[in-house]
Amino acid sequence: MSERTDDMADEPGWDVDPEDEIASVVEALGRQQKLWREAAGLRVVDFAETVGYGEDLVRKVERGARIPRPEYLERADEVLGANGFILAMKEEMAKARYPKKVRELAKLEARAVEIAAYGNHNLHGLLQTKEYARALFGLQRPAYSLDQVERGLAARMARQTVFERSPAPDFSFVQEEVTLRRPIGGRMVLRQQLERLLEIGQLPNVTLQVMPTDSEGHAGIEGGRIQLLKFGDGTAVGRSEGEFNGRPVSDPRQLRILELRYGMIRAQALRPRESLAFIERVRGET
Numbered sequence: 001m002s003e004r005t006d007d008m009a010d011e012p013g014w015d016v017d018p019e020d021e022i023a024s025v026v027e028a029l030g031r032q033q034k035l036w037r038e039a040a041g042l043r044v045v046d047f048a049e050t051v052g053y054g055e056d057l058v059r060k061v062e063r064g065a066r067i068p069r070p071e072y073l074e075r076a077d078e079v080l081g082a083n084g085f086i087l088a089m090k091e092e093m094a095k096a097r098y099p100k101k102v103r104e105l106a107k108l109e110a111r112a113v114e115i116a117a118y119g120n121h122n123l124h125g126l127l128q129t130k131e132y133a134r135a136l137f138g139l140q141r142p143a144y145s146l147d148q149v150e151r152g153l154a155a156r157m158a159r160q161t162v163f164e165r166s167p168a169p170d171f172s173f174v175q176e177e178v179t180l181r182r183p184i185g186g187r188m189v190l191r192q193q194l195e196r197l198l199e200i201g202q203l204p205n206v207t208l209q210v211m212p213t214d215s216e217g218h219a220g221i222e223g224g225r226i227q228l229l230k231f232g233d234g235t236a237v238g239r240s241e242g243e244f245n246g247r248p249v250s251d252p253r254q255l256r257i258l259e260l261r262y263g264m265i266r267a268q269a270l271r272p273r274e275s276l277a278f279i280e281r282v283r284g285e286t
Contacts, residue, residue: 223242
């Protein structure tokens with residue numbers, strides 16, 4: 001019998017929303033595991049002890065009520081001698097861990113050749129450290145459950161693998177100065193976040209700019225956040241809090257409005273080299 005580690009006990013997976021279309025995929029995995037377990041002649045309690053996870057978790061996975069983590073799939077495949085059949089679901093389960101509202105965004109970011117974003121309250125999700133993101137989730141009201149926080153956090157961190165793509169997309173970020181100074185999560189979390197920005201800002205495919213608070217005015221003051229994603233086939237999708245009821249748009253006429261606004265914001269912000277020097281100064285003050 002293998003002994004369950006603290007990490008295994010603390011990270012069982014994520015609950016499934018039965019209304020989510022991904023639920024059928026999770027149910028399929030559960031049926032697959034149950035078939036392999038029964039073929040191996042193992043009761044649920046025996047299987048749970050062998051893989052080192054709780055019996056309740058195993059039952060939830062087999063009912064399709066819980067999205068298991070990769071470590072669980074690896075252990076289950078090994079114990080059941082499934083020859084990779086259970087492990088083959090690893091990629092699908094990785095997709096399933098995204099909250100429904102994030103899944104489409106992650107897919108778009110994964111195929112974008114250009115990603116541009118203006119942030120006026122918080123740092124863009126692709127720029128956030130794990131600690132900063134966790135602190136942000138903790139500020140939500142009504143408060144998120146622990147499961148919601150962990151699932152949202154895992155999804156946000158997974159999205160950042162877009163920086164590792166080859167060929168990598170071109171990134172352009174413009175952040176308001178206040179997003180660099182607000183100590184979300186505390187001073188140490190903020191300092192680590194600023195160090196992360198300096199690292200990202202050095203990447204050859206990333207342009208990071210700062211909009212100083214003492215600017216007399218700029219094109220983003222009334223419009224709120226902006227995000228633009230362009231794809232290799234020439235299409236694009238954009239979104240802004242201040243336009244089109246905050247809905248994603250792909251119509252060229254609507255995109256032109258967002259592109260014009262974002263272009264003006266970039267022109268009015270500090271230049272990239274000045275911006276990195278500005279972030280360095282703010283870090284020194286933190």
